[in-house]
Amino acid sequence: MAHSHNHTIPAITANEINRSFLIGIALNVVYVLIELFYGWKGDSTALLSDAVHNIGDISGLLLAFAAFRFQKIKAGKIFTYGFKKGSVLASFINSLLLAFAIGAIAWEGVQHIIHPSPVNGTLVMIVAAIGIVINFTSALLFKKREKDDLNIKAAYWHLMADALVSLGVVVAGLLIRFTGWYFMDGIAALLVAVVILFSTWSLFKDSIISILDGVPSSINSDEIKEHLLEIAGVKDVHHIHIWSMSTSENAITCHILIQNTTDLVSIKQQLKKELAEHNISHSTLEFETDEEKCADINF
Secondary structure, three states: OOOOOOOOOOOOOHHHHHHHHHHHHHHHHHHHHHHHHHHHHOOOHHHHHHHHHHHHHHHHHHHHHHHHHHOOOOOOOOOOOOOOHHHHHHHHHHHHHHHHHHHHHHHHHHHHHHOOOOOOHHHHHHHHHHHHHHHHHHHHHHHOOOOOOHHHHHHHHHHHHHHHHHHHHHHHHHHHHHHOOOOHHHHHHHHHHHHHHHHHHHHHHHHHHHHOOOOOOOOOHHHHHHHHHOOOOEEEEEEEEEEEOOOOOEEEEEEEEEOOOOOHHHHHHHHHHHHHHOOOOEEEEEEEOOOOOOOOOOO
16 A cells, blocks of 8 residues: 655756756855955955855865766666765765864854954945855755755755855844944854754764665654555565665665565565655565565564
């Protein structure tokens, strides 16, 4: 009996994803050049440090784009799954880049609080506001597949984090413009670092689980077993292993105890259909009958 789940991947082609990456990278390169120019011209440490942060995120986007391309490489004799796992590794590296960005923002924030310096608040607001528009627009390019691919999720959160950083800089510029409290620049940076930390924790956790071949957080193995047992002819399901082949593909191996082999073809088709409903596209099933003694029956 198949169950309805909200795992349907939106209709979006590889070319559209490629275009999203290239547009996102191009927009951010343009914005970094703007930040560097006006940060240098207006003597704004906030804009210059944010530009450095954005440069780090551009490298993250390039890494994510390369990982997406790796998934398209065909399998071979040595790498029988191809380079799909490379997308998981890239996602982990992206989460580390975000962690370094958080550290850099926090460090700059403390320095600005201890040693505040005069800044043109209006200039900071205008440039940072442009950053919000560019980063938010870039993030929307990946929103459609953000929940289905951990690697695209990494790119999405990179851009959303940049938009938050830019928002923090806008608020700092606003306060500086109307109060002259230059130390507020540092306080805003610290608050933004905390927001980014909370928003990217799940990304780091999911990538670690994938690297260690753990069950993806989006999958409930108990629920899957329960649904498989509801299929007519299935008596038991054991020795279950579920892991991520890539940031968008999941796999399972398990033993299926059946009443008899008469309806094996039908049972197999129903099992495959049910697993697909749970976003598991690759399955290896070993069928058993009561005549067999499986050593892993309690696994």
